[in-house]
Amino acid sequence: MISLYSMKSFLSLIFISSLVLSAGSQPVSDDRCKVTRVEDSDRFERWLVGKQDLSARKQKTLYKIPVVVHVLHRGEAIGEGFNHSKARIEAQIRVLNEDFRRKEGTPGFNVHPDGGDAQIEFVLAKIDPDGNPTDGIVRIDVTSVQVPPINFNIILQSSQYSYWNPNEYANVWTMDLAIPPGLFLGEARFPVSNLEGLRNDDDSQNADGIFINAPNFGLAKTNIDPNFNMGRTLTHEMGHFLGLLHIWGATTFDGVDGCSSNGDYCNDTPMVSTYTSGCTSAGPLACNGGPAMIGNYMDWSNDICMSLFTNDQITRMRTVLENSVRRKSLLTSPALGDLVTGIPVSEISEGVKVFPNPAVDRIYISLNDKACEGEIVITGYTPSGEILITKRMKCASDMTVEMETTGIRDRVLILDIKSPASSSKQLVVIR
């Protein structure tokens, strides 16, 4: 067991090992989707309802969410096996956008009277946590790691291998769990509110995001689950990530509530007693005797019959995005790249390192021999050109320069470091 996690910190090792032991004693679950909620559900709903009214009245602005996809593979070449190709990952993001935008001419379009365009889009992150350009894809070889049982806390485990700041990125992991098709598709972390007095978010802070079983990720001709092969698992899990419940119930997140529960707190999704398997219009019936909304992304029907988020669901997701911790901050994340359009993001020269990034109150610039010669001038300015910090000094060998950023909050700075020997630019986020 210990060898599986030999690369992790000692504390993580103890924590994970104990989880493995406890998970091993539990029966295998046949849930296809799990959602972890970290606080009292009734209070969360009351908090949400109070804000939904405001959100529903607002003009819908287009929200963008930066996504990082961590591909946990087993040593295959890129595009082979479950080391998904960039094309498959990009196709998955395209599906997500078609579904959330109810885009005409795609499987995500519908003419349902309660269906809507969420005005939420997803982009692969353009800036990585160090401020450098990225394609939003991280590949990690986990060959030496045993495939976990499916009732294991897969998001927590995945986050040990690769995890970007959840305030700036929607983390999505994909790995093959080597299980029969349809048994387990994905899992998501539910948002938390910032209500005072509620259980804090330690667990989610350390592992917030979405896990998708590799055969259910993206669009492809091979290595894909035959019934869940259109990228809708991520659409469904992203719904949870933004606060949606299954259409059949609320008090348990992967169980069945029956007609007596509070449902999903959305008035325009007919209450159903259970989930749909397959893609049949014959049933189940809604609790009011009418047809069940099997086309809703928050059912468990097959990918091919899904095409619908309702207006109430959309209001709920947008309310979470406007208010919840680790969701609201995604909308202004520098990872979107919008703030630095047209500006060279990084021209790092050898021997210059800027840390930490993001920074609070101060940043450090270390320079080695190659970057240090004569007088050095460091300037931090906004993408619009406003200079906020500057420093000029004689450079000494292997020096580290400290610069205070007190008074600067939630800004992206371009740090320009010039010496007679070198010139470099680094993007820094100040929190």
Ligand SMILES: [Zn+2]
């Ligand atoms: Zn679900």
